[in-house]
Amino acid sequence: xxxxxxxxxxxxxxxxxxxxxxxxxxxxxxxxxxxxxxxxxxxxxxxxxxxxxxxxxxxxxxxxxxxxxxxxxxxxxxxxxxxxxxxxxxxxxxxxxxxxxxxxxxxxxxxxxxxxxxxxxxxxxxxxxxxxxxxxxxxxxxxxxxxxxxxxxxxxxxxxxxxxxxxxxxxxxxxxxxxxxxxxxxxxxxxxxxxxxxxxxxxxxxxxxxxxxxxxxxxxxxxxxxxxxxxxxxxxxxxxxxxxxxxxxxxxxxxxxxxxxxxxxxxxxxxxxxxxxxxx
Amino acid sequence: xxxxxxxxxxxxxxxxxxxxxxxxxxxxxxxxxxxxxxxxxxxxxxxxxxxxxxxxxxxxxxxxxxxxxxxxxxxxxxxxxxxxxxxxxxxxxxxxxxxxxxxxxxxxxxxxxxxxxxxxxxxxxxxxxxxxxxxxxxxxxxxxxxxxxxxxxxxxxxxxxxxxxxxxxxxxxxxxxxxxxxxxxxxxxxxxxxxxxxxxxxxxxxxxxxxxxxxxxxxxxxxxxxxxxxxxxxxxxxxxxxxxxxxxxxxxxxxxxxxxxxxxxxxxxxxxxxxxxxxxxxxxxxxxxxxxxxxxxxxxxxxxxxxxxxxxxxxxxxxxxxxxxxxxxxxxxxxxxxxxxxxxxxxxxxxxxxxxxxxxxxxxxxxxxxxxxxxxxx
Numbered sequence: 001x002x003x004x005x006x007x008x009x010x011x012x013x014x015x016x017x018x019x020x021x022x023x024x025x026x027x028x029x030x031x032x033x034x035x036x037x038x039x040x041x042x043x044x045x046x047x048x049x050x051x052x053x054x055x056x057x058x059x060x061x062x063x064x065x066x067x068x069x070x071x072x073x074x075x076x077x078x079x080x081x082x083x084x085x086x087x088x089x090x091x092x093x094x095x096x097x098x099x100x101x102x103x104x105x106x107x108x109x110x111x112x113x114x115x116x117x118x119x120x121x122x123x124x125x126x127x128x129x130x131x132x133x134x135x136x137x138x139x140x141x142x143x144x145x146x147x148x149x150x151x152x153x154x155x156x157x158x159x160x161x162x163x164x165x166x167x168x169x170x171x172x173x174x175x176x177x178x179x180x181x182x183x184x185x186x187x188x189x190x191x192x193x194x195x196x197x198x199x200x201x202x203x204x205x206x207x208x209x210x211x212x213x214x215x216x217x218x219x220x221x222x223x224x225x226x227x228x229x230x231x232x233x234x235x236x237x238x239x240x241x242x243x244x245x246x247x248x249x250x251x252x253x254x255x256x257x258x259x260x261x262x263x264x265x266x267x268x269x270x271x272x273x274x275x276x277x278x279x280x
Numbered sequence: 281x282x283x284x285x286x287x288x289x290x291x292x293x294x295x296x297x298x299x300x301x302x303x304x305x306x307x308x309x310x311x312x313x314x315x316x317x318x319x320x321x322x323x324x325x326x327x328x329x330x331x332x333x334x335x336x337x338x339x340x341x342x343x344x345x346x347x348x349x350x351x352x353x354x355x356x357x358x359x360x361x362x363x364x365x366x367x368x369x370x371x372x373x374x375x376x377x378x379x380x381x382x383x384x385x386x387x388x389x390x391x392x393x394x395x396x397x398x399x400x401x402x403x404x405x406x407x408x409x410x411x412x413x414x415x416x417x418x419x420x421x422x423x424x425x426x427x428x429x430x431x432x433x434x435x436x437x438x439x440x441x442x443x444x445x446x447x448x449x450x451x452x453x454x455x456x457x458x459x460x461x462x463x464x465x466x467x468x469x470x471x472x473x474x475x476x477x478x479x480x481x482x483x484x485x486x487x488x489x490x491x492x493x494x495x496x497x498x499x500x501x502x503x504x505x506x507x508x509x510x511x512x513x514x515x516x517x518x519x520x521x522x523x524x525x526x527x528x529x530x531x532x533x534x535x536x537x538x539x540x541x542x543x544x545x546x547x548x549x550x551x552x553x554x555x556x557x558x559x560x561x562x563x564x565x566x567x568x569x570x571x572x573x574x575x576x577x578x579x580x581x582x583x584x585x586x587x588x589x590x591x592x593x594x595x596x597x598x599x600x601x602x603x604x605x606x607x608x609x610x611x612x613x614x615x616x617x618x619x620x621x622x623x624x625x626x627x628x629x630x631x632x633x634x635x636x637x638x639x640x641x642x643x644x645x646x647x648x649x650x651x652x653x654x655x656x657x658x
Binding site: 017074079082085091 | 330
């Protein structure tokens with residue numbers, strides 16, 4: 001008589017709410033890959049997971065926080081960074097990670113992103129950039145390239161606007177660690193997320209992801225596999241390149257790497273010094 | 281800290297009330313006429329080991345306050361009408377995630393930018409109905425510098441007890457007037473703190489209410505893992521589009537306040553016992569009304585006042601009782617009529633007369649006296 005082999009569990013499942021699986025994501029979406037990157041980064045660092053707080057905004061990526069088995073919050077649209085700042089200031093012992101999409105972070109929440117970078121508060125912001133508003137069905141967003149098609153820039157019109165380059169935005173706003181990878185560079189991206197978490201200051205890691213359901217379909221980029229293969233082809237690794245040279249041209253060249261890693265006073269540490277100076 | 285006496289303004293009294301209540305986090309953005317609260321907190325927070333953060337806007341301010349509260353730190357913001365307008369979406373999040381917080385609104389003239397340096401009471405309905413969906417909040421309406429302190433302490437206690445955002449709705453006159461303030465010895469203050477999660481983390485259901493309709497709260501960084509979302513959620517905190525869960529959740533968010541309304545509502549009955557004409561007022565107009573009523577009494581007119589120290593939840597029963605006691609009710613408020621409609625709904629068919637003034641100078645005592653005389657002669 002043969003015994004049934006034990007069912008192997010994914011090693012990162014210990015960080016995940018199994019009772020919430022399967023996740024809501026479409027086949028071919030990159031968000032699951034990035035979720036795993038974050039789990040592996042936490043695992044590699046050996047963090048006390050109960051002291052890790054994961055905050056998201058709204059949208060497909062906004063659902064990410066809810067799959068982690070720790071203190072997790074799903075905030076209003078665009079406000080994940082502001083929420084995370086309140087958490088971090090009130091309890092600097094917590095490791096606070098923000099996971100949100102490009103629309104959430106750079107459009108409706110753009111103001112909070114740049115000001116959090118300016119304060120250099122110790123947050124790790126992972127932005128999954130799929131170049132589109134996915135959850136609402138595929139409208140152009142702050143990272144959608146000029147001329148791209150979407151539900152609000154349909155053929156033959158195309159996107160009338162020009163995109164943010166998120167690496168340049170975060171770097172020029174004052175973030176002390178800035179990196180960009182695509183979803184196919186899982187190990188390098190995981191290593192950057194690890195560095196970002198360990199860094200005492202604001203870390204911004206953009207992970208370029210695929211949305212085959214909306215961005216891929218409307219721009220005829222193929223299925224999820226095709227889109228991830230495309231990332232491998234166009235990703236060009238240029239660690240240490242000045243951030244203003246970190247080009248993002250979806251069809252031809254997505255410059256990846258770690259572009260900023262500098263030391264600056266961290267905001268909650270400065271607040272602590274003020275308390276020590278004034279404490280009665 | 282032992283008792284202290286100050287001669288100070290309402291805004292600062294409110295900030296001191298927050299500190300006495302144990303507030304350790306203030307997130308705000310400058311706005312007239314509430315800025316003094318932020319300025320006071322900027323210096324006082326570090327002194328008490330707390331944090332003051334000046335954010336890029338009111339949306340960040342209130343959202344950060346929700347975040348700070350989830351770490352177990354008592355948290356607040358202070359603003360005025362335009363700032364509250366920006367905060368309304370997040371107030372809904374605080375309601376839905378049952379986050380204790382205090383929002384001090386020093387009400388100025390509106391609509392829009394209005395008259396920033398002039399008082400008004402135009403935000404009463406906004407406080408109750410401003411965010412989308414059906415919910416209850418609590419709103420306190422102080423009328424003096426001492427009450428700015430006392431009711432800010434009370435606001436924290438209520439927000440902690442019921443896990444709900446609590447508004448301190450003060451008109452600019454109350455915010456900026458200077459009076460004597462007695463800060464009681466800290467051992468004489470009753471300070472409440474939220475009910476915390478207990479028991480085995482494996483069995484913990486973060487949004488399962490106790491019999492009092494309030495779920496014990498788990499904090500970020502504790503041994504309890506949870507998901508708090510603005511989406512409709514079940515006892516586990518998980519999002520769902522099930523109708524029964526939505527109906528139960530919305531009913532509970534409302535009922536945890538409405539079923540405790542008698543414990544929350546705070547009213548002052550002034551010379552009402554034999555009154556035939558009652559003035560209903562709150563905030564600065566109630567100060568004018570008090571003087572007018574004394575003068576009316578001297579002239580032999582049986583007038584009195586029901587002063588609302590809380591406007592939400594609305595004291596419907598007290599207004600219905602008042603309607604059976606008196607012949608006429610005058611509602612004097614510094615707006616075009618907001619509480620007036622609530623009084624009308626609760627106190628009909630007793631005649632209800634509105635003294636509306638949506639401008640900076642409140643109804644003056646002689647104006648209220650004239651109105652009392654006019655009604656007395658009917």
